[in-house]
Amino acid sequence: MYKKFYREFLQAPSGSPSSMLHMACHSHHYWPDVTLDAVQQYWRDAALLADEKWGPIFEEKIPSWQAVIAKSLNLPRADLIAIAPNTHELVYRLLSSFDPNKPLRILTTDGEFYSFTRQLQRLEELPQVEVTRIAKEPFATLAERFETELHRNEYQLAYASLVFFDSGVVFPQLLDIAAQKPQDTQFVIDGYHGFFARPINLSTVADKIFFTAGSYKYLGAGEGLCFMTIPENCTMRPLNTGWFAEMAELENRSGKVGYSDNWLRFAGATMDYSTLYKALAIFDLFHREGITIEKIHRYVLDAQTRFLDSMDKSDHPILNRSNLIYHDLEQGHGHFFTFDCSQPEISQRVQEELKARAVLCDRRQQFLRLGFAIYHDKDETYQQVFNS
Structure with a gap:
């Protein structure tokens, strides 16, 4: 839907098994082409x-x-x-x-x-x-x-x-x-x-x-x-x-x-x-295309819901509900999820495993953060995150 406004940053590094999934967007969003x-x-x-x-x-x-x-x-x-x-x-x-x-x-x-x-x-x-x-x-x-x-x-x-x-x-x-x-x-x-x-x-x-x-x-x-x-x-x-x-x-x-x-x-x-x-x-691009903050937020909420559905089906040992710092998705959450991995070494290991699957994310000590953006495909299921 919105991916057309961005250059092909999302290609996987050489040797990676699939296309790049940028989930560090809460830190640094990719820039639209008009920039x-x-x-x-x-x-x-x-x-x-x-x-x-x-x-x-x-x-x-x-x-x-x-x-x-x-x-x-x-x-x-x-x-x-x-x-x-x-x-x-x-x-x-x-x-x-x-x-x-x-x-x-x-x-x-x-x-x-x-x-x-x-x-x-x-x-x-x-x-x-x-x-x-x-x-x-x-x-x-x-x-x-x-x-x-x-x-x-x-x-x-x-x-x-x-x-x-x-x-x-x-x-x-x-x-x-x-x-x-x-x-x-x-x-x-x-x-x-x-x-x-x-x-x-x-x-x-x-x-x-x-x-x-x-x-x-x-x-x-x-x-x-x-x-x-x-x-x-x-x-x-x-x-x-x-x-x-x-x-x-x-x-x-x-x-x-x-x-x-x-x-x-x-x-x-x-x-x-x-x-x-x-x-x-x-701002000019978004105005021309009718992209509003409300539409962006709804798009990301839908993506987060698909992510949670995939997560619940995956039975991942770290990325699961018990480790998710979660309050209220509809009313009380921003555009990224954080998982408490209990130890910095564990969050680092999971981050490296995700990078090997062409998923980019970041971490703060034992906390692993995964973000969502409008350049994620509208039908992205995030299986790439959980498939080992």
Whole structure:
């Protein structure tokens, strides 16, 4: 159905018994064909315009990107979507907005992605920083436990993933919790494993949260283009700030550090915009073909159902229901499955066995992850995963 939009990445390596089945797509989606022309157009524009390229980039390309992001997340203001090469840069810029001379209490979970986890561990070395981590499991009680703690103490920052990177499980009622957050708590949602995979409606929390995601995973535009939504009337003054934040005032600098009431408040500095061109080309392709996030999500849900059917029939010693970290496929799961193999050595062995059968997946310690994408055939039964 959708495979026609992708180049033949899916051929098996020499000596492999069957066609390639790419199931590491939760980490890096293959790029649609239109991205090749987009990269070449970026090269032509940059080479021809040189420094003049900033005009069309800031006046046309970035607003177009912001507009499609706002539409996909149901946000009221596209100009409150900041961009950067990665989400870590944006989150750290937000962290730099807090007064370093005052206590900083942060509420999060024990299931956040490595970059934020590492950054918090480093910040905890400072005497004024205190971090509280809520155990993500059991998932059935996570929402209640997180919300209770959020209102029990005075937290300056709360941070949680919409879809956990290590399991694919959706944080239950996270948007509802954010909607009722304490007024003085800044609330950040890591939406990377939900963006352009699951339908997301931020209309009721747009003025209460920062939402981060990017193009590397489910959009399929590659690395180097991430975003963070900003609540309206935000007055934070990042200590980590770059010259792009003064883009509108470069010719009339006053000598004071001012901040715009739009996305430039969290702007950084020079970056490569080739991925911006790729992302816009993909949005244009999907718009022409009538491909929506809702259709993508339904397509993947159907694929996941076929996978589970094949798995249940296979009686695989590792890839089975007892090892699957599973919450609620229809309402509470992202676009990949994770199996707890109990030991890193076992997950590595299974990964190698799958690769020998031309199935590409990835792992995190003892956790083996298998993802789904719209370039999987619509009648794929995933027998290739289970046949030994």
